[in-house]
Amino acid sequence: MKFLKDLFDIRSVSGDESEVSQFLLNTILQRKDSWKVAPIIYSGEEFHDCILLKFGSPRTAVFAHIDTIGFMSRYENQLVTVGGPELVDGISLVGEDNMGPIACKLKIYNGDLFHDFPRAIERGTYLSFEQNLKLEQDFIQGAYLDNRLGIYNALELCEELENGWVVFSTYEEHGGGSMPFLLDFIMKNDPIKQALISDITWVTEGVGHGGGVAISIRDKYIPRRKFLNKLIALAIESGIDYQLEVEDAGGSDGREIQFSNYAIDWCFIGAPEDNVHSPNEIVAVHDLQCMIAMYKYLMTHL
Amino acid sequence: MKFLKDLFDIRSVSGDESEVSQFLLNTILQRKDSWKVAPIIYSGEEFHDCILLKFGSPRTAVFAHIDTIGFMSRYENQLVTVGGPELVDGISLVGEDNMGPIACKLKIYNGDLFHDFPRAIERGTYLSFEQNLKLEQDFIQGAYLDNRLGIYNALELCEELENGWVVFSTYEEHGGGSMPFLLDFIMKNDPIKQALISDITWVTEGVGHGGGVAISIRDKYIPRRKFLNKLIALAIESGIDYQLEVEDAGGSDGREIQFSNYAIDWCFIGAPEDNVHSPNEIVAVHDLQCMIAMYKYLMTHL
Amino acid sequence: MKFLKDLFDIRSVSGDESEVSQFLLNTILQRKDSWKVAPIIYSGEEFHDCILLKFGSPRTAVFAHIDTIGFMSRYENQLVTVGGPELVDGISLVGEDNMGPIACKLKIYNGDLFHDFPRAIERGTYLSFEQNLKLEQDFIQGAYLDNRLGIYNALELCEELENGWVVFSTYEEHGGGSMPFLLDFIMKNDPIKQALISDITWVTEGVGHGGGVAISIRDKYIPRRKFLNKLIALAIESGIDYQLEVEDAGGSDGREIQFSNYAIDWCFIGAPEDNVHSPNEIVAVHDLQCMIAMYKYLMTHL
Numbered sequence: 035m036k037f038l039k040d041l042f043d044i045r046s047v048s049g050d051e052s053e054v055s056q057f058l059l060n061t062i063l064q065r066k067d068s069w070k071v072a073p074i075i076y077s078g079e080e081f082h083d084c085i086l087l088k089f090g091s092p093r094t095a096v097f098a099h100i101d102t103i104g105f106m107s108r109y110e111n112q113l114v115t116v117g118g119p120e121l122v123d124g125i126s127l128v129g130e131d132n133m134g135p136i137a138c139k140l141k142i143y144n145g146d147l148f149h150d151f152p153r154a155i156e157r158g159t160y161l162s163f164e165q166n167l168k169l170e171q172d173f174i175q176g177a178y179l180d181n182r183l184g185i186y187n188a189l190e191l192c193e194e195l196e197n198g199w200v201v202f203s204t205y206e207e208h209g210g211g212s213m214p215f216l217l218d219f220i221m222k223n224d225p226i227k228q229a230l231i232s233d234i235t236w237v238t239e240g241v242g243h244g245g246g247v248a249i250s251i252r253d254k255y256i257p258r259r260k261f262l263n264k265l266i267a268l269a270i271e272s273g274i275d276y277q278l279e280v281e282d283a284g285g286s287d288g289r290e291i292q293f294s295n296y297a298i299d300w301c302f303i304g305a306p307e308d309n310v311h312s313p314n315e316i317v318a319v320h321d322l323q324c325m326i327a328m329y330k331y332l333m334t335h336l
Numbered sequence: 337m338k339f340l341k342d343l344f345d346i347r348s349v350s351g352d353e354s355e356v357s358q359f360l361l362n363t364i365l366q367r368k369d370s371w372k373v374a375p376i377i378y379s380g381e382e383f384h385d386c387i388l389l390k391f392g393s394p395r396t397a398v399f400a401h402i403d404t405i406g407f408m409s410r411y412e413n414q415l416v417t418v419g420g421p422e423l424v425d426g427i428s429l430v431g432e433d434n435m436g437p438i439a440c441k442l443k444i445y446n447g448d449l450f451h452d453f454p455r456a457i458e459r460g461t462y463l464s465f466e467q468n469l470k471l472e473q474d475f476i477q478g479a480y481l482d483n484r485l486g487i488y489n490a491l492e493l494c495e496e497l498e499n500g501w502v503v504f505s506t507y508e509e510h511g512g513g514s515m516p517f518l519l520d521f522i523m524k525n526d527p528i529k530q531a532l533i534s535d536i537t538w539v540t541e542g543v544g545h546g547g548g549v550a551i552s553i554r555d556k557y558i559p560r561r562k563f564l565n566k567l568i569a570l571a572i573e574s575g576i577d578y579q580l581e582v583e584d585a586g587g588s589d590g591r592e593i594q595f596s597n598y599a600i601d602w603c604f605i606g607a608p609e610d611n612v613h614s615p616n617e618i619v620a621v622h623d624l625q626c627m628i629a630m631y632k633y634l635m636t637h638l
Numbered sequence: 639m640k641f642l643k644d645l646f647d648i649r650s651v652s653g654d655e656s657e658v659s660q661f662l663l664n665t666i667l668q669r670k671d672s673w674k675v676a677p678i679i680y681s682g683e684e685f686h687d688c689i690l691l692k693f694g695s696p697r698t699a700v701f702a703h704i705d706t707i708g709f710m711s712r713y714e715n716q717l718v719t720v721g722g723p724e725l726v727d728g729i730s731l732v733g734e735d736n737m738g739p740i741a742c743k744l745k746i747y748n749g750d751l752f753h754d755f756p757r758a759i760e761r762g763t764y765l766s767f768e769q770n771l772k773l774e775q776d777f778i779q780g781a782y783l784d785n786r787l788g789i790y791n792a793l794e795l796c797e798e799l800e801n802g803w804v805v806f807s808t809y810e811e812h813g814g815g816s817m818p819f820l821l822d823f824i825m826k827n828d829p830i831k832q833a834l835i836s837d838i839t840w841v842t843e844g845v846g847h848g849g850g851v852a853i854s855i856r857d858k859y860i861p862r863r864k865f866l867n868k869l870i871a872l873a874i875e876s877g878i879d880y881q882l883e884v885e886d887a888g889g890s891d892g893r894e895i896q897f898s899n900y901a902i903d904w905c906f907i908g909a910p911e912d913n914v915h916s917p918n919e920i921v922a923v924h925d926l927q928c929m930i931a932m933y934k935y936l937m938t939h940l
Contacts, residue, residue, distance in 0.1 A: 595815050
């Protein structure tokens with residue numbers, strides 16, 4: 035519980051992931067001795083702010099992005115977006131520049147974005163949604179469930195994982211860019227043929243709260259049907275609740291696997307959330323539990 | 337003739353190319369002993385649903401994509417597109433899910449897409465245009481000439497090819513994704529400096545039926561002028577009818593060569609079609625014949 | 639002075655960079671004996687029209703693109719754009735086809751582009767803005783300051799550079815495509831962890847003429863904050879005038895570094911210009927001088 039609260043409180047807008055990366059590395063170092071298999075840990079400047087964990091002899095890799103959407107200060111109290119945050123006038127934003135901590139509100143005039151902080155904010159300062167995490171019996175609500183819960187799922191998976199890569203990527207919310215070098219490293223170090231994207235998707239007319247983890251048949255991009263058939267057969271066999279998602283928009287770290295230099299099958303599997311990219315993202319606890327159970331099952335049986 | 341009809345009847349919307357891939361592999365295995373040079377064949381799960389043929393000592397590679405545009409079922413009788421099909425209310429679609437074969441019509445309401453099949457279709461089921469191939473003396477008409485004729489051209493080329501790669505790629509209609517690993521394999525196995533894209537282009541005010549094969553000076557992307565000059569000089573020398581195309585939109589497997597990790601010159605060369613991405617694509621037989629002749633000439637002289 | 643005039647007079651629209659590449663190579667060969675360190679020169683067909691210079695033991699690479707925006711003739715006196723030129727009716731364009739030199743004007747009817755040359759222009763002929771370079775005491779004005787001044791900066795840097803790559807890239811104005819193979823070559827030959835983009839940016843409400851070289855905190859893409867902090871600390875230490883830029887659009891060769899297979903930090907650093915992508919681009923001499931001084935400082939201290 036304390037871990038979840040701490041994880042959710044760290045600001046890590048795309049491009050500025052060093053603090054959450056350090057927090058995750060500390061967590062991994064503390065926990066790894068209690069894990070069934072001790073992974074080899076790859077991190078440090080050579081990997082920018084990414085972390086890779088190798089367990090046993092991997093056939094499959096799991097990717098969880100550690101960055102979030104947010105804002106950046108421009109000139110004359112203007113803000114520009116990082117990734118695609120939900121834009122609601124008056125939302126609370128927080129950050130810090132060389133003059134100290136910042137707490138302000140987003141103001142929207144004629145579609146342009148401003149802050150209302152009494153002093154100027156240094157150019158290029160990152161701002162995030164103010165966190166207001168609510169952990170209730172059936173629902174988790176707050177900012178950045180996307181992708182703090184994907185990270186949480188990946189860490190839960192580590193406890194019993196015998197074979198596989200668990201990878202923490204950066205920049206996913208703003209076009210990506212870490213996946214190509216991560217894939218290159220994986221394929222040269224201990225190659226895989228399959229990848230699962232541990233991330234949070236959307237509640238829609240076809241995917242609802244409480245229906246189980248979503249297995250995405252497509253978003254803007256389309257995994258290979260042969261691999262989807264294999265996954266869905268395993269999902270049925272597992273007995274764990276799942277929902278099949280079919281969208282024609284949206285993307286994930288899977289996009290960069292699709293366009294990589296390697297023939298790697300991929301699929302996005304994650305709990306659905308409502309109020310996407312707002313400070314009030316909400317996920318059903320049951321769906322998160324199914325996500326964790328499904329990853330444990332698939333990583334054993336794939 | 338039977339071969340062409342069989343080839344046109346196989347459904348292979350992007351992401352679901354395994355059946356056409358198997359059909360092509362069988363064709364290649366049956367025919368290769370009658371070819372001037374027996375190629376080395378690379379296929380199987382390592383290459384997903386792609387196939388590579390290596391003839392002799394390659395200087396140039398030819399790429400033909402084996403996928404097509406189409407549709408996929410979503411929720412509540414909705415459809416989403418795969419690639420960019422022409423959207424006409426009432427067009428006949430076919431497919432199959434676990435409950436059996438599907439034949440229905442595309443219905444468009446307020447820009448949203450639906451099917452009119454009496455029962456629900458399983459989520460994520462692919463649908464294709466119903467095929468209605470007409471092979472007449474001067475014209476070929478039907479669904480998916482793009483890129484069944486590009487495949488046909490590549491197979492005709494194989495008959496006398498002495499040196500070169502002939503490659504069957506996937507996912508071209510939906511953003512691509514197989515080209516990077518195909519190029520990587522080629523460049524590590526037996527590298528090339530030049531590539532031709534065996535695909536079908538558009539009839540426009542500058543490129544018409546019967547004028548010969550189109551050599552594309554540009555679509556959205558632009559091949560290197562030095563290479564185009566070399567190609568055009570050879571085309572003149574060949575005496576084969578050709579037309580120069582200049583567009584500012586559209587793309588092909590050439591796009592992924594342009595952005596690959598390798599300095600490879602590329603050019604799109606193919607017959608033009610009218611009624612693009614509809615069930616009634618139409619190509620002049622003369623233009624297809626010029627396409628086949630031009631590929632044979634260029635692969636010898638480049 | 640003669641060198642600058644000659645450099646500005648060469649036409650090199652994206653895809654057709656062979657002439658400027660040859661001119662640069664000749665310049666490099668003439669000058670290199672007077673440089674503090676003689677670089678290893680990589681050029682020729684293996685690198686298409688790009689040139690790489692390796693000085694000593696590189697930690698950082700500098701990239702300057704040698705192509706420009708422009709136009710290409712289509713059918714029936716139509717023109718299509720290459721990159722994103724400013725479109726003003728009546729602007730003077732020049733080029734050459736097999737029938738001889740061309741001088742004409744851009745005509746815009748209903749948003750479509752035409753030329754008014756009395757004869758037809760061969761399909762696929764490149765046209766450029768007519769050059770009208772003005773070198774005054776405080777300002778440089780003309781076509782293609784973007785990126786002739788980035789090239790000029792890179793060549794000035796060569797005079798005293800002891801360690802580093804200086805790279806001349808192609809296709810930057812039209813989506814890119816040379817950066818991936820250039821990065822691949824660099825990383826296999828003598829790898830680096832950092833890159834600077836020697837290019838020209840925009841005068842905006844936050845970045846003005848005379849304020850010094852612009853260090854770009856972001857355009858459409860975002861360099862890693864850790865690297866920006868290091869750069870800005872060095873910029874302060876240098877005492878050279880600089881301005882911090884924050885935009886949410888625009889791109890550069892940095893984009894292709896962000897999405898490359900390598901974990902390389904990057905940043906765009908360049909003088910700002912007004913009248914972007916027009917024949918009257920204008921840059922303050924002070925800002926160009928600061929750009930040159932900043933590159934010399936950073937390449938020593940990074």
